[in-house]
Amino acid sequence: MPEKTIILEAKDITKQFPGVLANDHVDFNLRHGEIHALLGENGAGKTTLMNVLYGLYKPDSGQVSVNGQPIVIHSPKDSIQAGIGMVHQHFMLIPVFSVAENIMLGDETLRYGFVLDQKSVVKRVRELSKQYSLDVDPEAITGELPVGIQQRVEIVKALYRNARILILDEPTAVLTPQEADDLFVIMRELTSRGVSIVFITHKLKEVLAIADRITVMRGGQVVGTVKPKETNEAKLAAMMVGREVILTVEKESANPAGEILKVDALKVRDFRGQEIVHGVSFEIRAGEVLGIAGVQGNGQTELVEALTGLRSVVGGRMWFSGKDMTGKSPRPVTETGMAHIPEDRQRHGLVLSFPVADNLVLNTYYRSPFGIWGVMIPQAIDANARKLIEDFDVRTPSPYVPVKKLSGGNQQKVIVARELSHNVKLIIANQPTRGLDVGSIEYIHKEIIIMRDRGVAVLLVSAELDEIMALSDRIAVMYRGQIVTTVEAATATREQLGLWMAGAHPEQ
Amino acid sequence: MNWKRFGFIALIIVILFGAVVLVGSVRQEPILIIASMLASTITVATPLTLGALSGIYCERSGVVNIGIEGMMLTAAFFGWLGSIYMNSIFGFDKMPSLIIGVLVAILSSVLMALLHAILSITYKVDQIIGGTVINILALGVTGFLNRQLFFEKGSIFGGNVPHAPGTLPIVHIPAQEAVSAICGWTGNSENCQLVAKAVGQVFDQQPITIAAILLVIVTHFVLFKTRWGLRTRSVGEHPRAADTVGINVIFMRYANVLIGGVMAGLGGAYFTLESVPSFEPGMTNGRGFISLAAMIFGNWTPFGAWAASLVFGAAQALQINMQLYRESIPAQWAFLQSSYVVGMVPYILTMLILTGIIGKTISPAADGQPYEK
Numbered sequence: 001m002p003e004k005t006i007i008l009e010a011k012d013i014t015k016q017f018p019g020v021l022a023n024d025h026v027d028f029n030l031r032h033g034e035i036h037a038l039l040g041e042n043g044a045g046k047t048t049l050m051n052v053l054y055g056l057y058k059p060d061s062g063q064v065s066v067n068g069q070p071i072v073i074h075s076p077k078d079s080i081q082a083g084i085g086m087v088h089q090h091f092m093l094i095p096v097f098s099v100a101e102n103i104m105l106g107d108e109t110l111r112y113g114f115v116l117d118q119k120s121v122v123k124r125v126r127e128l129s130k131q132y133s134l135d136v137d138p139e140a141i142t143g144e145l146p147v148g149i150q151q152r153v154e155i156v157k158a159l160y161r162n163a164r165i166l167i168l169d170e171p172t173a174v175l176t177p178q179e180a181d182d183l184f185v186i187m188r189e190l191t192s193r194g195v196s197i198v199f200i201t202h203k204l205k206e207v208l209a210i211a212d213r214i215t216v217m218r219g220g221q222v223v224g225t226v227k228p229k230e231t232n233e234a235k236l237a238a239m240m241v242g243r244e245v246i247l248t249v250e251k252e253s254a255n256p257a258g259e260i261l262k263v264d265a266l267k268v269r270d271f272r273g274q275e276i277v278h279g280v281s282f283e284i285r286a287g288e289v290l291g292i293a294g295v296q297g298n299g300q301t302e303l304v305e306a307l308t309g310l311r312s313v314v315g316g317r318m319w320f321s322g323k324d325m326t327g328k329s330p331r332p333v334t335e336t337g338m339a340h341i342p343e344d345r346q347r348h349g350l351v352l353s354f355p356v357a358d359n360l361v362l363n364t365y366y367r368s369p370f371g372i373w374g375v376m377i378p379q380a381i382d383a384n385a386r387k388l389i390e391d392f393d394v395r396t397p398s399p400y401v402p403v404k405k406l407s408g409g410n411q412q413k414v415i416v417a418r419e420l421s422h423n424v425k426l427i428i429a430n431q432p433t434r435g436l437d438v439g440s441i442e443y444i445h446k447e448i449i450i451m452r453d454r455g456v457a458v459l460l461v462s463a464e465l466d467e468i469m470a471l472s473d474r475i476a477v478m479y480r481g482q483i484v485t486t487v488e489a490a491t492a493t494r495e496q497l498g499l500w501m502a503g504a505h506p507e508q
Numbered sequence: 509m510n511w512k513r514f515g516f517i518a519l520i521i522v523i524l525f526g527a528v529v530l531v532g533s534v535r536q537e538p539i540l541i542i543a544s545m546l547a548s549t550i551t552v553a554t555p556l557t558l559g560a561l562s563g564i565y566c567e568r569s570g571v572v573n574i575g576i577e578g579m580m581l582t583a584a585f586f587g588w589l590g591s592i593y594m595n596s597i598f599g600f601d602k603m604p605s606l607i608i609g610v611l612v613a614i615l616s617s618v619l620m621a622l623l624h625a626i627l628s629i630t631y632k633v634d635q636i637i638g639g640t641v642i643n644i645l646a647l648g649v650t651g652f653l654n655r656q657l658f659f660e661k662g663s664i665f666g667g668n669v670p671h672a673p674g675t676l677p678i679v680h681i682p683a684q685e686a687v688s689a690i691c692g693w694t695g696n697s698e699n700c701q702l703v704a705k706a707v708g709q710v711f712d713q714q715p716i717t718i719a720a721i722l723l724v725i726v727t728h729f730v731l732f733k734t735r736w737g738l739r740t741r742s743v744g745e746h747p748r749a750a751d752t753v754g755i756n757v758i759f760m761r762y763a764n765v766l767i768g769g770v771m772a773g774l775g776g777a778y779f780t781l782e783s784v785p786s787f788e789p790g791m792t793n794g795r796g797f798i799s800l801a802a803m804i805f806g807n808w809t810p811f812g813a814w815a816a817s818l819v820f821g822a823a824q825a826l827q828i829n830m831q832l833y834r835e836s837i838p839a840q841w842a843f844l845q846s847s848y849v850v851g852m853v854p855y856i857l858t859m860l861i862l863t864g865i866i867g868k869t870i871s872p873a874a875d876g877q878p879y880e881k
Binding site: 075077086088091095104108110116157 | 733734735736738739741742745746748749750751752753754755870873881
């Protein structure tokens with residue numbers, strides 16, 4: 001029975017990074033033609049294990065074998081040789097290259113020994129694309145393709161190198177629910193043709209839907225391997241975190257009061273100078289969460305930047321707390337009572353080399369009691385830091401550790417502590433839980449609902465549909481710079497939202 | 509490069525040429541003025557073209573190189589020194605001395621490039637600082653050695669600068685003969701012979717100039733049609749992606765910076781072995797920086813950079829050719845032929861380009877970023 005043959009096996013893999021034991025005697029195997037999911041939180045060691053299998057990292061100890069033969073992997077070339085292909089979470093594609101150029105890179109077909117043979121590559125890609133029904137145009141410019149298609153280019157790239165084992169690292173993170181479904185169809189198609197797949201993810205639903213076997217990792221170790229039939233979401237989550245986790249956010253129905261933020265026909269340009277938000281209008285009332293659902297890159301980032309005063313507005317108006325705040329800089333906006341949890345916490349939320357204490361006063365350092373006549377008052381900053389670290393349960397050895405030394409979850413807590421500790425009327429949270437572990441996600445979600453119940457308005461932007469559905473009272477779907485529709489969260493369904501996110505028109 | 513950019517370049521060249529024709533046509537046939545302008549434009553554009561090609565190899569692979577000025581200066585000095593040594597100490601003839609001089613020039617520039625590569629690729633020093641180091645080092649080393657070897661008491665040449673073997677001779681391409689022959693078949697009119705003379709004037713160039721033009725074509729082919737070019741561009745755009753498909757990023761970057769060194773070395777040799785048979789401290793006089801402007805102007809493409817070099821060359825050619833017609837220029841316009849005014853042209857054009865008025869330039873995505881595994 002070929003289905004039972006073990007095609008890829010990693011035994012006793014240990015990999016030490018400075019200060020972290022990323023893989024601690026890990027065993028993992030993959031059978032012919034199966035989809036084996038590797039589940040775990042960020043930092044659990046999944047990606048490290050895969051990078052070891054792919055030859056990007058050299059393990060400190062352990063053995064990788066393919067088809068029972070031990071192999072030594074020094075570089076990606078060796079693993080390609082061994083038939084292993086990897087689709088990285090951040091695509092390893094060059095945007096300005098054509099699809100064919102991207103696919104042949106590193107494994108070029110040549111004429112006269114040095115001239116690229118574009119024609120034969122284009123032909124080969126067409127064949128592969130047809131054979132696995134991938135629908136990839138080899139002559140397109142890669143950067144102009146939608147994300148879902150770029151991912152298929154990555155798959156073709158692996159197949160072009162005769163990969164029989166595919167490693168997909170968080171493949172659905174960048175996809176709409178429909179694109180993810182398409183990907184699952186492709187994955188099934190691939191396995192039916194004898195390709196074996198390692199599917200790395202932290203999304204429980206997907207694992208249960210597609211995997212044949214599930215291996216859970218935590219803290220660099222394998223917790224266990226289970227079959228989807230024998231488990232459920234709660235059990236898997238407990239395995240991932242190591243304790244019982246409340247997956248659903250408990251909340252009372254909202255009690256909205258007066259209007260806090262009103263946005264009318266707002267237009268914003270992106271960094272290239274092209275209009276990317278085309279006249280967006282909505283309003284948020286005190287004590288409600290408005291979720292903005294949408295695939296990344298549909299103008300959400302620019303919209304949030306415009307609302308928080310970080311990006312200039314080309315058209316339309318916004319009123320915050322009854323005042324016209326169009327085109328105001330971040331300081332007056334913040335002082336009126338806006339809290340901003342930015343999308344990229346390391347680049348826009350924190351000054352990484354500054355200590356935790358200073359990061360906690362980044363928006364108030366100039367005012368009494370933290371700054372008087374332009375001089376900072378260390379005692380006040382210290383007292384503030386100790387109080388907030390206590391209140392928000394920030395795990396840090398001291399208030400004077402550079403914030404970059406903290407884990408992602410604790411960094412996010414520093415931002416949340418800073419933003420929510422002053423007088424807040426509106427929270428704008430953009431991807432507040434991206435890249436966080438389940439425990440921190442739980443904490444942030446709870447904090448958002450507590451603030452809502454205190455009568456704060458919340459604008460939540462997220463690419464995670466589950467998060468939007470769990471927290472929002474109303475949901476607006478954003479597609480290509482416009483709000484397609486706004487619905488009550490209670491009546492919304494995943495499928496319907498997914499369709500709208502992919503551009504379907506609400507009336508149809 | 510888009511049509512807008514090439515159109516802009518053509519417009520500037522027409523204006524510059526037109527100005528000279530306007531002034532000079534009282535005394536000379538316009539077609540001969542144009543030929544003379546064209547010939548000197550191509551000649552003076554040579555170091556700019558080679559400097560820009562050097563920049564293209566470096567930056568397409570992801571290494572910013574503002575040390576091209578210093579690499580050219582080093583090459584100019586050592587190439588000249590090498591030719592003198594061969595000629596007056598070892599007693600070689602003129603041609604072998606010059607050819608060895610060119611090789612020494614290239615070698616010295618490659619060594620400077622190697623220094624830049626070690627600093628910026630292996631030690632991940634800020635590449636702007638690394639390039640600045642090269643420029644300052646080159647100025648110091650060439651200036652110091654120039655004085656020590658030739659002018660100090662007790663120096664090797666005892667205060668007497670020996671005769672340099674001269675400059676590389678013109679390579680005669682029989683273009684005039686060819687056109688002349690066509691004229692012969694088609695009635696042999698006087699105008700046709702004039703055209704033949706003009707064409708001959710343009711085609712009579714020295715070897716490094718001809719090599720520069722050929723290298724533009726070769727570089728275009730290498731960059732866009734070969735495996736080497738594909739891999740070079742991939743490490744300049746997304747080195748991690750290149751690494752995941754088994755391309756040695758460090759090797760590709762080193763190799764391309766050294767190839768850039770060859771280009772800059774040839775560009776440096778132009779100054780002392782092709783243009784004039786002597787060396788002066790700091791004689792590259794900012795050409796290395798202008799060639800970087802040409803590279804940006806040309807959007808990191810060989811033909812684009814060459815076109816841009818020709819614009820900058822045309823500005824200089826205007827200055828040279830205007831001298832011939834000095835008396836015909838009205839007094840109130842005389843300031844325009846001042847070397848300071850003409851010298852500004854490349855920089856003004858560069859600023860115009862960088863504002864993005866004539867289309868945006870897009871640098872390689874990983875340009876200037878050291879690769880960390």
